Amino acid sequence: MVYTGGGLSSKIPVESTSSSSSRNLGLVVAMTQKHRPPHVLTVAGSDSGAGAGIQADLKACAALGVYCSTVITAVTAQNTVGVQGVNAVAEDFVEAQLRSVLSDMQVDVVKTGMLPSIGVVEILCKSLKEFPVQALVVDPVMVSTSGDVLADSSILVGFRGELFPMADIVTPNLKEASALLGGVELKTVADMHFAAKAIHDLGPRNVLIKGGDLPASLDAVDVFFDGENCYELRASRINTRNTHGTGCTLASCIAAELAKGSLMLPAVQVAKRFVESALDYSKDIVIGSGPQGPLDHFLKLKSSVNSSSRGAAFNPSSLLLYAVTDSGMTKKWSRSMTDVVKAAIEGGATIIQLREKDVETREFMELAKACGEICRSRGIPLVINDRIDIALACGADGVHVGQSDMPTRVARALLGPEKIIGVSCKTVEQALQAWADGADYIGCGGVFPTSTKANNLTIGLDGLKTVCLASKLPVVAIGGIGIGNALSVMDIGAPNLKGVAVVSALFDRECVSSETRKLSDLLSTAK
Numbered sequence: 001m002v003y004t005g006g007g008l009s010s011k012i013p014v015e016s017t018s019s020s021s022s023r024n025l026g027l028v029v030a031m032t033q034k035h036r037p038p039h040v041l042t043v044a045g046s047d048s049g050a051g052a053g054i055q056a057d058l059k060a061c062a063a064l065g066v067y068c069s070t071v072i073t074a075v076t077a078q079n080t081v082g083v084q085g086v087n088a089v090a091e092d093f094v095e096a097q098l099r100s101v102l103s104d105m106q107v108d109v110v111k112t113g114m115l116p117s118i119g120v121v122e123i124l125c126k127s128l129k130e131f132p133v134q135a136l137v138v139d140p141v142m143v144s145t146s147g148d149v150l151a152d153s154s155i156l157v158g159f160r161g162e163l164f165p166m167a168d169i170v171t172p173n174l175k176e177a178s179a180l181l182g183g184v185e186l187k188t189v190a191d192m193h194f195a196a197k198a199i200h201d202l203g204p205r206n207v208l209i210k211g212g213d214l215p216a217s218l219d220a221v222d223v224f225f226d227g228e229n230c231y232e233l234r235a236s237r238i239n240t241r242n243t244h245g246t247g248c249t250l251a252s253c254i255a256a257e258l259a260k261g262s263l264m265l266p267a268v269q270v271a272k273r274f275v276e277s278a279l280d281y282s283k284d285i286v287i288g289s290g291p292q293g294p295l296d297h298f299l300k301l302k303s304s305v306n307s308s309s310r311g312a313a314f315n316p317s318s319l320l321l322y323a324v325t326d327s328g329m330t331k332k333w334s335r336s337m338t339d340v341v342k343a344a345i346e347g348g349a350t351i352i353q354l355r356e357k358d359v360e361t362r363e364f365m366e367l368a369k370a371c372g373e374i375c376r377s378r379g380i381p382l383v384i385n386d387r388i389d390i391a392l393a394c395g396a397d398g399v400h401v402g403q404s405d406m407p408t409r410v411a412r413a414l415l416g417p418e419k420i421i422g423v424s425c426k427t428v429e430q431a432l433q434a435w436a437d438g439a440d441y442i443g444c445g446g447v448f449p450t451s452t453k454a455n456n457l458t459i460g461l462d463g464l465k466t467v468c469l470a471s472k473l474p475v476v477a478i479g480g481i482g483i484g485n486a487l488s489v490m491d492i493g494a495p496n497l498k499g500v501a502v503v504s505a506l507f508d509r510e511c512v513s514s515e516t517r518k519l520s521d522l523l524s525t526a527k
Ligand SMILES: Cc1ncc(COP(=O)(O)OP(=O)(O)O)c(N)n1
Pocket: 322, 324, 353, 355, 385, 386, 400, 401, 402, 403, 404, 405, 422, 423, 424, 442, 443, 444, 453, 476, 478, 501
């Protein structure tokens, strides 16, 4: 089959094109080391409401950094009210999908969800014998959370006879466990222990009985049995209507962790923690008008801990008057850090960087939290120097890293797509690398000699201009800059030079707010 659209092929750099953008794409591709990501194949039904099924599996795997391919067994018309329709995919086409993925894509773990007929179970087992994988996670989906039947009871024969003996773990909820055991009542944790052992006798190497529906329990208790020991795994019960998709998500997370190389019990524990956090993060979202809303796998990225103050995308104009703190200077003038941050903002600082080289982690955290509140209430971004952990823990807007700090690409992976990342660059190569690695701006200097940073190389106005003209990112100049020379910096004739970053000219002065005001007024006259 020939595909002539944009797609992936448009990302491959074309040799004969000499534009700078295609050259840089080539650079990015060349720099990328080839590796095979952990890979889960989910064999399940599609949920049009995207809370459960294939859609939940894709999101859960993505959230845990695992590649997920899909074999769709049925298409359901489904929302927060219930299941309005089920259209099973023809069995030979389920087989075709399985063959396509398994014969080509080096799947590590297969996870199953809705298997609508015994024929599909048989096809799956046959395919797994032909293309063995490292592990098989079976979520024996029979009834949806809304009570709608998703597989007829003949499926039980297929589960017991063929699939379970191949499974590394099965993850029934109480209703499914009861059905698997011929309708036995399961009402207590002791019943769950019994069920785990009885289902283990059907052949899987591990069993996880999910106790979410257990009556009158304060904790969410699941029982895990590995053939020798039974464990009660407890998590706090989260009071929310948004629980649709938790079963699929849990099984997918187990599969994802196994694909990364985890042992079974740790994989189950990570999966439980993920579901608990996702439920907590999404407990108040409103999607649909029915009784069961979906959980949101990616709210973690938007949680108050991670991104509380980042209202809008990074605005380069916030680099105009970039105030960088220094605890030595703050102590020298017997001031508190919160007072100097307030004073700088009062004087017109447009972004604050907390640069604390000599404080303990605990104190840095407290300072970052306190300054974060001040900045947030005044609409000014707060960036943390060097410390990605502090930025994450206190919900800062981003970080500034140097060439010997955490690599930008790793910082971006840890901080997610929305946080601001600034990178110190003294050369054109460093500036291009910062862009390729996902930075938002670069700090370029030392423009002039400085006594604030020991042994700092001075690159002068010419060095600054060279880097600015090559940089694809906005630039803030740093090093020895103050009222006497700020305009000469801003006048170098580089449109992407957006401002100046200053330490001593603000914080090693008698009055922080009036010094900042003078510099702010001066910068407002720059072209
Ligand atoms: C805006 C800005 N530019 C450059 C730096 C210097 O960062 P780095 O090279 O990591 O040195 P330290 O500040 O960590 O000593 C900066 N902090 N801010």
